[in-house]
Amino acid sequence: FDRADAEHQRAESQADLAKSDAERAKNLIATKAISKEDFDTKTKTYTSALAAVKSARAAMDSARLNLEFTEIHAPIGGRISRALVTEGNLVSGGVSGAGATLLTTIVSLDPLYLYGDADERAILKYRRLSKEGTRVSARDKEIPAEMELADETGFPHKGYMDFVDNRVDPNTGTLRARGVFTNADHSLSPGLFARIRIPGSGKYPALLLPDRALGSDQAQKFVYVVNAEKKVEFRPVKIGPMIDGLRVVKEGLKPGEQVIVEGLLRVRPGVVVEAKPLETK
Structure with missing residues (x-):
């Protein structure tokens, strides 16, 4: 020069x-x-x-x-791995995988990206909800995402979805998506396996019941309701996920109805009962 x-x-x-x-x-x-x-x-x-x-x-x-070209600058900030070559070694340039010498690797620490795959049933469900206007598509807007590691519960890490692939993998029948999570304290490490949770539907009114109040009749979930005549009624219900230890009931119940929680094995439809409020701890 x-x-x-x-x-x-x-x-x-x-x-x-x-x-x-x-x-x-x-x-x-x-x-x-x-x-x-x-x-x-x-x-x-x-x-x-x-x-x-x-x-x-x-x-x-x-x-x-x-x-x-004699100096190498990383395109991202993060944590670098060990040096695979040292001063004086002969190296080759070019494209990675085409004979170029790998010097080292570097990974981003903040933010971190979590990749997950959705099956065809979930994909069709999300697209149908998006067309109905009850759920926003991750392709159109950033939607919230939650993550938990193998030793965690409650999905404590909050982030958002920023990428959905453009095609379904024909070999696996899944669609790749990506969530972004902050890692300012570097408590998370690239390469960890984690679970990711995203909203499966839009907002809807629902009731919450203790899970033990539900009974099963083959594939049908039901509850016992006490009507105004103090008689037990069999009521099929459509349930949703668990939230804070309580089961979401989407359909089958109305606000204010009395549901039997304890003693399900001792009651039958049509039986007159004296219901008492459930004592919560």
Whole structure:
């Protein structure tokens, strides 16, 4: 680079000298003090010197670029792994996987990306809800996401979904998606396995019941309700997920109805009972 820089400075100096000669020749030709041939020689020499300056500048820029190639800058911030080569080793450049020498690896620490796969049933469900307008698609807007590690419960890490792939993998029948989670304290480490949870539907009114109040009749879930005549009624219900230890009941119950929680094995539909409020701890 120093040699190219010196050549550039020399070319600029010669161009300045040729410019002065050309300007003097212009004044002399006006008084017929020099021949036309000498004037043409001075002006063409100046033009050639300008071209030499451009060539020297291009060579200097190329040398500067080659000098920058001797330093390696990471495109991201994070944690670097061990050095796979040391000073003095012979390395090869090029594209990774095509004969290039791997120097080391670096991983991002904040934020972290969690990749997960959704099956076809979930994909079709989310698309149907998006068309109905009851759930926002992750392709259109960032939706909240929650994560928990193998030794955690309650999905304590909060983030959002920022990517959904454009096709279903025909080999697995799944669609790849990605969640973004902050890791300011570096408590999480790249490569860990985790569970991710996203909203499976839009907002809807629902009731919450202790899970032990539910009974099963083959594939049908049901509860026993005490009507105004204090008689037990069999009531099929449609349930949802668990929230804070209580089961979501989407359909089958109305607010204010009395549901039997204890003693399900001792009651039958049509039996008259004396219901007591459930004592909560």
